[in-house]
Amino acid sequence: MKVLCFLGFIALVAASPAPIHKRGVYKVERVPNPNYTGRNGPRALLKTLRKYRMPIPDGLMDAVAKADIEMISRRQIGSSRVRRQATNTTGAAALAAAGNTTAGAAATGVGLVTATPEQNDVEYLSPVDIGGQTLNLDFDSGSSDLWVFSSQLSTAATTGHTVYDPNKSQSFALIQGATFSISYGDGSGAAGNVGTDTVNLGGATVTKQAVELATAVSQSFVEDTNNNGLLGLAFSKLNTVKPAQQKTFFDNVMPSLAEPVFTADLKKAAVGSYEFGRVDAAKFTGAMTFVPVNTTQGFWQFTSEKFAVGTGAVQTSVAGSQAIADTGTTLILAEPAVARAYYAQVPNAVNDAQAGGFVFPCNSNLPDLMLDIGGTMAKVSGSDINFAQVDAQNCFGGMQATPANLQIYGDIFFKSNFVAFNGGNSSLGFAPHA
The missing domain is CATH 2.40.70.10 (Acid Proteases)
Structure with missing residues (x-):
């Protein structure tokens, strides 16, 4: 998200991406998540500071450790705060349902999928179809990499996650020698190799979209089993693929959109959405x-x-x-x-x-x-x-x-x-x- 830490290796240029749906409007809804066990303010602050390479104030690391211990204690005694009205599916079950929900709107040129905010609005996750496989990803307007948990990771790293397996996709193509390495604010990160595949976001579709396959991920991502990667929505100049940067999904899909826009409707404790292709006045x-x-x-x-x-x-x-x-x-x-x-x-x-x-x-x-x-x-x-x-x-x-x-x-x-x-x-x- 950020002034990212870019670590690069060697790569080749991908084939030109090709959007395949024309002049459409595509929507990704979000619903409340009742599987909530409390927020950690100092850790959220630390994540942002590290993400943008900002100085860490004296005492913040101690505050983070203290808040972590207190949150674990609250979870162990079954205490949970600020539970909000929500749907009747919870936690991983809600995300699984989101990944399987699409609106039959292809005939009208409108795509619709659900998206679930993890930890009650702390992180928004949305189902994305990559080569026929659906993963819940974090949409991030502050970074420019589309990376996923892949079958190349160890069993220990992928337990509880949905992983992308390039061998199960008929449209995947490896970019020989291409690599990515990205570091986010809390010290979390991912690295691996790169290919292209067809990416479908609620009907907005790009063929030959660069997809970064993690072969290493940090422990915080391993522990967050609801999240299977990130979809960056900043400008493509932040992309970390080496030696040739790759375009973001938004940059590639823009020619197919009714309008070259996406919107974030992230209201608290109510259904919201990301929508591609229009600004909904309602x-x-x-x-x-x-x-x-x-x-x-x-x-x-x-x-x-x-x-x-x-x-x-x-x-x-x-x-x-x-x-x-x-x-x-x-x-x-x-x-x-x-x-x-x-x-x-x-x-x-x-x-x-x-x-x-x-x-x-x-x-x-x-x-x-x-x-x-x-x-x-x-x-x-x-x-x-x-x-x-x-x-x-x-x-x-x-x-x-x-x-x-x-x-x-x-x-x-x-x-x-x-x-x-x-x-x-x-x-x-x-x-x-x-």
Whole structure:
């Protein structure tokens, strides 16, 4: 997601990808997941900092270890918090059902599949068909690799996972010598070889799409048995395949879409979707605002130099400050001036090094936060900023201060806003959810 750590080896150029469905609209729905055992605020913050190569504040590693131990203890005694209304399928069963659910909409040019947010909106997973095999992948607008758990991994690494087996696909072709190696924020990563295959995302289909087959994955991915890989939706210049970068699924499928866009409708505790090919006006209120995106670094990046707390006056944080819209990040990392001003309006909120960041009493009535998106203000609901419980009284803030000159707006931003990514003119659109 990020300024990624790119490790490369040797590869050859893949055959030109070929989209095979023309002028379509394709939708990937998400549903709530009740298989929820609690969030880890310090770990979510650490993941984002590492993902973007940002400095790690003193004390954060200790806070992560402490939160890990407390979460394990809560799970062992059967304690679970913040259970939300959901469907009657749970956990792996819900994901399995998602992988088998498609709408018979081929005749109308609309594809539909379900998608399930893991750990209650911490990570969004969607079923993707690769060479006739369905895997649940994490859609990430902050990275540009499509990699999967493959049959080349050891049994120990794949236990509980659905794996992609190139030998079971009639359309797979190996790119001789091509490799990928990618590292994400929490130190997690994957590496392996590369081929091409037909990739179908709810009806949006590309033949000869680069698919990166993991031969090594980090332990955190091994333990996350719901997730079988990532589908990157940033710009292709971030792709890690060597020696020749490969195009993302979105770049390849754009010519076949009714409009060169995809949208993220990631509302909290309600059915949402990723949709390719249109901006559905029924999903938002008012007029959608589009702002230009700076693609220099390969991200969906824009200026964000102003903010407001609740109904207060608009303030300037840092002139020229930049931010990234990242569906693969959970938290919001904002300029320190924004974080300080926001939590100053929350009674008894403190920046607690032992907890890893800003914390506040869990029963706080949090104000809304207004963020500058390319010159227009967007609201983040205060209720979404109450992210995770730290102890019996205190909660960890879903908005923290960035230690670098870059702001990251993750899923907490998306929960309040319907967002459109326009690849045709490199712009980002947003409006409040309907």
